Amino acid sequence: NAGVTQTPKFRILKIGQSMTLQCTQDMNHNYMYWYRQDPGMGLKLIYYSVGAGITDKGEVPNGYNVSRSTTEDFPLRLELAAPSQTSVYFCASSYMELEAPLHFGNGTRLTVT
Amino acid sequence: DQQVKQNSPSLSVQEGRISILNCDYTNSMFDYFLWYKKYPAEGPTFLISISSIKDKNEDGRFTVFLNKSAKHLSLHIVPSQPGDSAVYFCAARSGGSNYKLTFGKGTLLTVNP
Numbered sequence: 451n452a453g454v455t456q457t458p459k460f461r462i463l464k465i466g467q468s469m470t471l472q473c474t475q476d477m478n479h480n481y482m483y484w485y486r487q488d489p490g491m492g493l494k495l496i497y498y499s500v501g502a503g504i505t506d507k508g509e510v511p512n513g514y515n516v517s518r519s520t521t522e523d524f525p526l527r528l529e530l531a532a533p534s535q536t537s538v539y540f541c542a543s544s545y546m547e548l549e550a551p552l553h554f555g556n557g558t559r560l561t562v563t
Numbered sequence: 564d565q566q567v568k569q570n571s572p573s574l575s576v577q578e579g580r581i582s583i584l585n586c587d588y589t590n591s592m593f594d595y596f597l598w599y600k601k602y603p604a605e606g607p608t609f610l611i612s613i614s615s616i617k618d619k620n621e622d623g624r625f626t627v628f629l630n631k632s633a634k635h636l637s638l639h640i641v642p643s644q645p646g647d648s649a650v651y652f653c654a655a656r657s658g659g660s661n662y663k664l665t666f667g668k669g670t671l672l673t674v675n676p
Contacts, residue, residue, distance in 0.1 A: 495665075547662070554606030557606055
């Protein structure tokens with residue numbers, strides 16, 4: 451049981467480049483989330499999805515896009531990368547229950563130079 | 564506006580003693596609280612949780628206490644072990660928010676042998 455898998459683990463982008471961070475889960479969870487963590491800060495929600503075809507913005511959505519075509523996959527797209535997007539990105543998933551914890555992937559460390 | 568606050572960036576304790584990590588929240592709509600543990604280069608892993616209808620929940624060496632009137636919760640680890648050294652995040656959610664988690668900034672716990 452792999453849980454939540456994120457690829458790549460590390461990436462360096464130049465300003466203005468684009469990339470897609472991949473996330474897949476094998477737990478049949480309805481809910482999926484993208485968070486970013488900046489040094490010394492907590493995790494901030496970028497986007498989330500309550501099921502295939504349904505996505506919504508979190509606290510810090512600017513500069514990002516998402517899609518959810520299947521239950522398993524929730525890719526995060528960065529268009530026109532900026533230094534402010536240098537961060538560690540975590541994907542998570544959960545069941546649709548108040549007491550269901552989020553299960554996190556191991557993160558993607560992104561540097562924009 | 565930070566809705567979940569962990570005011571101690573770091574805490575150092577001796578092996579075998581008690582570790583107490585604190586968390587305050589401002590949003591009275593939060594009705595479920597979780598603690599996550601995070602090692603370097605890994606994603607956060609779920610540790611323990613508590614519903615707002617309870618004031619205490621135990622799981623082995625870990626106990627979470629909730630004081631709703633003070634909007635305060637704490638995580639007690641007894642006895643502390645060197646393997647407990649990690650960043651601990653407090654998180655909260657409300658049922659009406661699509662189960663999104665709001666995180667504090669984290670507390671780095673160091674347990675010295």
